[in-house]
Amino acid sequence: MSLKPLLLFGLCLCLAPLESQADLSFIFGNISLFNLNFKTPTLLGRSITVNSNVQIDTTVDPNIQEDSHLDTYSLIKKYGYPAENHSVTTDDGYILTVHRIARHGATPVLLVHGLLDSSATWVMMGPNKGLGYMLYEQGYDVWMANVRGNTYSRKHIKYTHSHAKFWDFTFHEMGVHDIPKTIDYILDTTGFKQLHYIGHSQGTVVFWIMGSERPEYMDKIIAMQALAPVAYLRHCKSPVVNFLAEFHASIVLKLIGVHEFLPKNEFIVMFNQLICDETTITKEICSNVIFLTTGFDKLQLNETMLPVVVGHAPAGASTKQMQHFGQVRRSGEFRQFDYGWLRNHWHYNSISPPAYKLENVKAKVALYYSQNDWLAQPADVQSLRRRLPNVVHHYLVDYPEFNHLDFIWGVDARSLLWDAMLKQMRACEIDNNIDTTN
Numbered sequence: 001m002s003l004k005p006l007l008l009f010g011l012c013l014c015l016a017p018l019e020s021q022a023d024l025s026f027i028f029g030n031i032s033l034f035n036l037n038f039k040t041p042t043l044l045g046r047s048i049t050v051n052s053n054v055q056i057d058t059t060v061d062p063n064i065q066e067d068s069h070l071d072t073y074s075l076i077k078k079y080g081y082p083a084e085n086h087s088v089t090t091d092d093g094y095i096l097t098v099h100r101i102a103r104h105g106a107t108p109v110l111l112v113h114g115l116l117d118s119s120a121t122w123v124m125m126g127p128n129k130g131l132g133y134m135l136y137e138q139g140y141d142v143w144m145a146n147v148r149g150n151t152y153s154r155k156h157i158k159y160t161h162s163h164a165k166f167w168d169f170t171f172h173e174m175g176v177h178d179i180p181k182t183i184d185y186i187l188d189t190t191g192f193k194q195l196h197y198i199g200h201s202q203g204t205v206v207f208w209i210m211g212s213e214r215p216e217y218m219d220k221i222i223a224m225q226a227l228a229p230v231a232y233l234r235h236c237k238s239p240v241v242n243f244l245a246e247f248h249a250s251i252v253l254k255l256i257g258v259h260e261f262l263p264k265n266e267f268i269v270m271f272n273q274l275i276c277d278e279t280t281i282t283k284e285i286c287s288n289v290i291f292l293t294t295g296f297d298k299l300q301l302n303e304t305m306l307p308v309v310v311g312h313a314p315a316g317a318s319t320k321q322m323q324h325f326g327q328v329r330r331s332g333e334f335r336q337f338d339y340g341w342l343r344n345h346w347h348y349n350s351i352s353p354p355a356y357k358l359e360n361v362k363a364k365v366a367l368y369y370s371q372n373d374w375l376a377q378p379a380d381v382q383s384l385r386r387r388l389p390n391v392v393h394h395y396l397v398d399y400p401e402f403n404h405l406d407f408i409w410g411v412d413a414r415s416l417l418w419d420a421m422l423k424q425m426r427a428c429e430i431d432n433n434i435d436t437t438n
Helices: 004-015 062-067 072-078 131-137 171-190 202-213 215-220 239-246 249-256 265-275 289-294 303-312 319-331 341-348 378-387 413-432
Strands: 021-028 031-039 083-089 094-101 108-112 141-144 195-200 221-227 365-369 391-396
Touching: 062 072, 062 303, 072 083, 072 094, 083 171, 094 131, 094 171, 108 131, 108 171, 108 202, 131 141, 131 413, 141 171, 171 195, 171 202, 171 215, 171 319, 195 202, 195 413, 202 215, 202 221, 215 221, 221 413, 239 249, 239 289, 239 319, 249 319, 365 378, 365 413, 378 391, 391 413
Parallel strands: 108 141, 108 195, 195 221, 221 365, 365 391
Antiparallel strands: 021 031, 083 094, 094 141
16 A cells, blocks of 8 residues: 555645634545544634744743753753652663652652653753642652653663664553562662652553553552543544554554654654644644644643753654554554464464453552543543542543643643642542651
């Protein structure tokens, strides 16, 4: 199959009328890649329209420009917080970097980033807008994980990241190896018996997998705060994930790379028209695969900070990891990687991959979700909620346009979400009736 039909997809999007409110869909054969409702944003009550001939001021604050080049450790240190680098080696040889905003003696909280992201996501918006800083100010010892394959975890005891074998992983290995090892390291270092866990997007996926495959780790969790929780993708509206779900592997690999997820220009062109119209001032969004995968909320996105965002994201992933998300979408089930019936029999002693055992996730869980999340649709979150045995809280963000990335980067994330989450964390500490001091 040639790439011509896919490129026609981009053309169809270019020709689609963009009105103040419009439904936009694309169907190829019997495949529906997306069906979305778009709204032209308003600013101070007025619609924004940008003429292509208008010159936009591209002057960037030197401070923001500097932050776009600083790593997580340097960002924390720059703003006067106690920064630490830690190294964790997994049982299968991956060397992971864990960043810390150290408050020695305080209850540890582990933050686990989402797909194509890194530890920088929790601090790059600055002291007044970063969740990592807020948690530190609230008295927590803040630890930020980096899963295998991202910017800070591209080393292995045997392979370099140029070896194909290095990239032979999905989010399954992250849940089985990366997160348990990171938790053990934190608890051993601090002397605590339990910690708080906050995951965003894929950071929730790996927690469910850890609970399923290594349920003994549930006893090490005070509570799990799940931001934009992902498990089932039956109602997923992400065109990228839907594309990965429906198209043949040979086409996918041509467009996204064989081992490391490195999208080709054709891939970017195909999808950028989906979220970029004449109202999109900043075109960095249109060429950044993380926005193409999750979408964005123009009113909650601080465009001033976009140089910092694009300086840190996307942070890396494996092709197999992305394919696994596509498989979850296609099957409608939350299960292990599908190698095909023959290799499945060799891997799993079954022609189908086994489903993850969500009934093993015994830790207290709070679910936070929104209506405008392309990846964590409310209907799918409710399916997850019904399967988890210990959901103590579920919270629909009271803002209809709140998007997948707003959970971590939203201008009003603190008032709309984080304050409620912090209250829930405190309640779980009291309910556990345990001494969280070392």
